[in-house]
Amino acid sequence: MSVVDLAERLIGCESVTPARGPVFDALQAVLESAGFEVHRFVAGDPPEGPVENLFAIRRGAPGSKHFAFAGHVDVVPPGGGWTSPPFAAERRSEPGGDLLYGRGAVDMKGAVAAMVAAVETVPGEAGTISFVITGDEEGPAVHGTRALISLMRERGEIPDLCLVGEPTSVDRLGDMMKIGRRGSVNIFLEVEGTQGHVAYPHLADNPIPRLVAMLAELDALVLDEGTDWFQPSNLEITDLEVGNPAHNVIPERAKARISIRFNDLHSGASLSERVGEIAMRHGGTALPIVSGEPFLTPPGAFSTIVADAVEAETGIRPEASTSGGTSDARFLKELCPVIEFGLVNATMHKADEAVAVEDLKTLTRIYRRIALAALTGAQA
Ligand SMILES: [Zn+2]
Structure with a gap:
């Protein structure tokens, strides 16, 4: 045919x-x-x-x-x-x-x-x-x-x-x-705090500063300089969510999401581990979903x-x-x-x-x- x-x-x-x-x-x-x-x-x-x-x-x-x-x-x-x-x-x-x-x-x-x-x-x-x-x-x-x-x-x-x-x-x-x-991994980040009144911050624990510090550190990472065949691996912050409708409430939780497109110097597991360590240091968690090596x-x-x-x-x-x-x-x-x-x-x-x-x-x-x-x- x-x-x-x-x-x-x-x-x-x-x-x-x-x-x-x-x-x-x-x-x-x-x-x-x-x-x-x-x-x-x-x-x-x-x-x-x-x-x-x-x-x-x-x-x-x-x-x-x-x-x-x-x-x-x-x-x-x-x-x-x-x-x-x-x-x-x-x-x-x-x-x-x-x-x-x-x-x-x-x-x-x-x-x-x-x-x-x-x-x-x-x-x-x-x-x-x-x-x-x-x-x-x-x-x-x-x-x-x-x-x-x-x-x-x-x-x-x-x-x-x-x-x-x-x-x-x-x-x-x-x-x-x-x-x-390139490979691809999406990682869901979350920091938990304690909800409270903005006028009484000593009674609350605001998770947003910790998430912001975590994201700043992640955003500043240089994963590599590229290889003969691949461009440098890239980390993008793709979402940031607190969802707090009140002006006088410290929220109890802040979330973000990053997406990494990576070359063959890395694996989904190695990047997940690295991001996980950074998240932990800022008192947060990281849930990776590797969509491809x-x-x-x-x-x-x-x-x-x-x-x-x-x-x-x-x-x-x-x-x-x-x-x-x-x-x-x-x-x-x-x-x-x-x-x-x-x-x-x-x-x-x-x-x-x-x-x-x-x-x-x-x-x-x-x-x-x-x-x-x-x-x-x-x-x-
Ligand atoms: Zn196709």
Whole structure:
């Protein structure tokens, strides 16, 4: 099936996160006709679930290399302001070339369609190819890729390399790939005092000065100076809450929240411990929620494969970046080296999300080159 036909078919299946059912039926049908063995399973309970996932594999000769494509078929809610129905792909001719409109066109049904169309033309004897597709990337991501990784471990089907098709290009297809992502931790801070009358402060204990001192110390932290591949880790104060409606009352409690995006010099646990110590010194508590550890696939054989493929089809060499938010690569890195490369991300999560039809075709050829080089090429 052509990449455009498949992208249209996937967009036509409404799949606001967590996705289930028809969008997976469509994917399963085309993967099976391309010779893949398809495993689908539903994981989790409300409110994060149930979530559907799909693992598909086409085995090469015993001992051959295993290359995995990873992605998601869930999408964010369409929101308002669309000029065509978000779940009916619409192809429009525009001055710069045809565009395909629909929720998920860029993030990332278009890329999933390109992966499938790419492997349809990769000969089976080239090696083992698999698809790791979740219906829960845009949501809590609790029962998605992590559950797929468990399944792959149980089955002993561990890829040698994995490409995630998130939209990494910025201004034009091919200008950026991600070789890493920062980790993320949110920490809830709280200081408890004793409520009382502002005119009798000796009978009360105001928690606000202690929280303010704690935040000042946290805000002044220099976590690191950055690395060759990562910008410096950053701590932001994201909320401050006392909620005291009275002018003559010392409140009993003050709360704040910080968010740290960190590079591979830290872990969620090391930062949580450090913040916890500071909070304690100011008589407060810190409750961390780590939403992702950083990952890095240092430039080497795999990034060269991706960059060569991109350059061969677009004429430009992608910048190797570690910018942006977290992605499911934070989990997949447990299995093997991971790199992300995909479409231009300008319209992702927006109204009138759209992909250039020409980009879909070019991406398909890039993915084909990457798969072939990963399976037959040098050790990565
Ligand atoms: Zn995405």
